[in-house]
Amino acid sequence: MTQFYAPETPDRVKNATGLHLITALTPNGRKAHIYLEELKETYGLPFTISLIDLDTNEQKKPWFLRLNPNGQLACLLACLCPSATPSNPKTPHAPRHCTACNNQSPLTCEIGRIPLLIDNTTTPHPHVVMESSAILLYLFHQVDHSQQFGFADPLQQSQLLQWLVFWGASGQMVQGQWNYFRRNQVENDHAKKRFHDELLRVYHVLEAHLAGRYTDPGLGREYLAGQGRGKYTLADINAWPWVRNFRAVGLEEEELDRLPALAAWVDRVGGRAAVQRGAFGEAYDEGLSPELVLRT
């Protein structure tokens, strides 16, 4: 393993066996915690975790970026301006300067993100999975052999994937951007309106689906994917850690009042014991479990 890991990779990560999750108590981290907790309850799955205190920027250190290809790929895309060029053309992965938007400060490659799953059971070296939704799918294929949280039926599994991708592509980015503009008091009314309206639109897509507005008025569904009223699956696990906060993201009362099926779904999913453990468990809280926090 010494070749696979960097010399400064923490021993807790290097010496882990089986499934090891590097995480923090954030919406994307919580997706992985919840599914691992469900799998532990259902199959007795063993796993270990390490926590990252995002304020320390441990996730931006080379040992972490080495495990997370997101760091390298995003490095190439660091500046969205078409005329952004690497400081040194011979090292395209180096920090880029953008002359078009007059941004002279180096745009660094240091953008490691959690969660990150390491499967130490694979050969010839551990298999690393970035992206929270990809972590859920990896666990589904590797561990959830009786498809407790998905489907054997390809059509229902296709429905699950649609809602998983819908939230990943249309939901979490928009909610993240809306949170950014709202929390940081950015003076950009156009951006704020854009993200507010788009987030509300996405919530209404979920609302219409759960309420059965266009398919089964008056009946509706309990979960996002599956026949009839649906079944609790990865699609719910993927969206819930973000949507659970919908009442606290700064929407108006009358906007919230128009989301009753979404509210019921948030409460329904939140009522599961594994969801509570994954979302709020002591083991995932860096303040309550400081021995699990990685610091190099």
Ligand SMILES: N[C@@H](CCC(=O)N[C@@H](CS)C(=O)NCC(=O)O)C(=O)O
């Ligand atoms: N698309 C990625 C996003 C991961 C992400 O944004 N992670 C956040 C926490 S939820 C993070 O690591 N933030 C720290 C940073 O940007 O330095 C996923 O779904 O896993």
